[in-house]
Every structure is written in C-alpha cells, then in structure tokens.
Amino acid sequence: MTSPLELQHIAVEIATEAGELARRRRGEGVSIAASKSTIADIVTEADREVEALIRERLAAARPDDGFLGEESGDAAGTTGITWVVDPIDGTVNYAFGMPSYAVSIAAVVDGTDPGTWRALAGVVHAPALGETFRAAAGEGAWLGEQRIRVNTDAPAGALIATGLGYDSRTHAGDLATLTRAMPLARDIRRIGAASLDLAFVAAGRLDGYFERGLQPWDIAAGRLLVDEAGGRSGWFEPDAFGRSLAVVAGPELYERLRSAILD
Numbered sequence: 261m262t263s264p265l266e267l268q269h270i271a272v273e274i275a276t277e278a279g280e281l282a283r284r285r286r287g288e289g290v291s292i293a294a295s296k297s298t299i300a301d302i303v304t305e306a307d308r309e310v311e312a313l314i315r316e317r318l319a320a321a322r323p324d325d326g327f328l329g330e331e332s333g334d335a336a337g338t339t340g341i342t343w344v345v346d347p348i349d350g351t352v353n354y355a356f357g358m359p360s361y362a363v364s365i366a367a368v369v370d371g372t373d374p375g376t377w378r379a380l381a382g383v384v385h386a387p388a389l390g391e392t393f394r395a396a397a398g399e400g401a402w403l404g405e406q407r408i409r410v411n412t413d414a415p416a417g418a419l420i421a422t423g424l425g426y427d428s429r430t431h432a433g434d435l436a437t438l439t440r441a442m443p444l445a446r447d448i449r450r451i452g453a454a455s456l457d458l459a460f461v462a463a464g465r466l467d468g469y470f471e472r473g474l475q476p477w478d479i480a481a482g483r484l485l486v487d488e489a490g491g492r493s494g495w496f497e498p499d500a501f502g503r504s505l506a507v508v509a510g511p512e513l514y515e516r517l518r519s520a521i522l523d
C-alpha cells in the first residue's frame with residue numbers, strides 16, 4: 261500500500277506542472293469554451309487542457325488508480341484509490357483575470373462520495389498566488405514548508421467565507437442561510453474558489469466557510485487540509501435542489517456555525 265506521503269508527493273509534482281500550464285495559458289488570453297449547468301457556469305479551453313495534462317501524468321504515475329475530474333468524467337481503477345481533480349477551481353476568477361484560482365488534486369479511498377470517502381492526500385496549488393497547500397492523512401497540513409493550523413477562537417466575531425451557486429433559483433435560499441450565519445460574523449468573504457476557501461480556513465486566514473452545491477472535486481483536497489490543520493468539517497443532507505451543504509471551521513466555531521445554519 262502506498263503511503264499518504266507518497267501520494268501527496270505525486271499530487272504536488274503534478275499540480276505544480278498543471279499550475280504552470282494554467283498560468284501560461286492565462287497570460288496568452290483566455291477564451292470561454294462552453295457553459296455547463298447554467299450560463300454562468302463556464303469552462304475555458306484551459307480547464308480542459310490542464311485536466312488532460314493531470315490525467316495523463318496520473319495515468320503514467322499511478323496506472324491502476326481510478327480518476328474523477330471536473331471536466332473529463334470518471335474512470336474506475338483496481339487499487340481502491342481514486343484521484344479527484346479540479347484542474348482550475350475558480351474558473352470565473354481565472355476568466356476575469358483574478359488571481360484566486362487553484363489546481364486541486366486529492367487521492368481518496370472508499371468511493372467518491374464526500375459523505376463517506378476517506379481522503380489520503382491532497383494539494384491545492386494557486387499558481388498566481390505562488391502558494392501550495394498540501395496535506396497527507398495523519399501528517400498535518402502545510403503551506404510550503406510551514407505547518408498550518410486553523411484558528412481556535414474568534415474573539416471579535418468570525419471571518420466567514422461562503423459561495424453562491426451558479427443557479428439563480430438557489431440564490432434567495434443561500435442568502436437566507438447567510439443571514440442566519442451573520443450574528444457569528446465579523447465580516448464575510450466570497451473568494452470564488454472553494455478549494456482556496458478551504459485552504460484559507462486551514463491556514464487561519466478565515467475562521468470558517470460554508471457552501472451548498474459543491475462537487476467532489478471542489479472539496480476533496482481542501483477538506484483534508486482543514487481536518488489535518490485541526491479543524492472540523494461536515495457534509496450534510498441535500499436541500500430541495502439536491503445540493504449538499506459543506507461546513508468547515510476551527511473546533512470552537514464549528515458547532516455554532518453548523519447550528520446557526522441548520523437548526
């Protein structure tokens with residue numbers, strides 16, 4: 261059985277190369293290739309090209325593992341390990357020239373449902389920020405060579421991030437959820453890349469984060485970062501639109517945030 265640290269090493273190498281490609285393509289100019297679930301949910305040629313590179317590199321390094329990617333779907337493996345990949349998380353930021361986008365790569369076992377899988381390794385690499393967050397199960401969470409930890413208290417109120425889905429039918433409900441969280445907040449952030457929201461909670465740059473409607477590739481690496489940084493994370497029942505709820509925070513805030521949103 262390959263160790264979580266070996267899987268992390270592979271993920272970091274590939275994410276770094278993929279991030280360089282994404283950044284180079286961004287410099288050359290980005291074109292929107294298509295809309296997906298709604299007109300606001302876009303994919304660029306770069307998303308597809310970067311995922312193809314990651315898939316090729318993983319197939320060479322780990323030919324018997326499974327794969328699940330945002331842009332090119334899934335393939336079963338024989339080892340029990342699946343690589344869950346978002347080639348460019350924060351595609352709207354990327355298309356608009358904002359630096360908050362990231363390559364997210366994770367290795368999970370026990371299936372591809374975020375409610376029940378177990379993550380072994382993950383990396384969130386933000387090429388335009390020059391930052392690489394990584395974690396391996398039982399080995400802590402790291403930003404470069406520095407160990408990171410979640411915040412353990414928020415005396416002046418919590419800095420909380422969230423996201424709104426691309427489907428306008430869900431906006432009123434999501435804003436009502438945000439209103440319920442506001443009494444806990446000193447301020448709110450909407451960064452636009454779930455993987456970075458999660459990495460920033462792990463690094464103590466945010467106190468907590470919640471969002472409905474995330475996909476497995478949005479959360480796989482970032483949630484392991486939070487857990488390995490001493491935080492808590494939950495994945496809760498879908499709403500009427502079939503969107504599960506992700507909540508992450510440091511140990512002190514977590515239960516209060518979960519309860520403000522759900523109870």
Ligand code: IPD
Pocket residue numbers: 330346348349350351352423424425451452453454455471473474478
């Ligand atoms: C999106 C981002 C965004 C979140 C959306 C995701 P994408 O991923 O993570 O912050 O609000 O739910 O779909 O489309 O940029 O890879």
Ligand code: CA
Pocket residue numbers: 330346348349350454477478
């Ligand atoms: Ca994404």
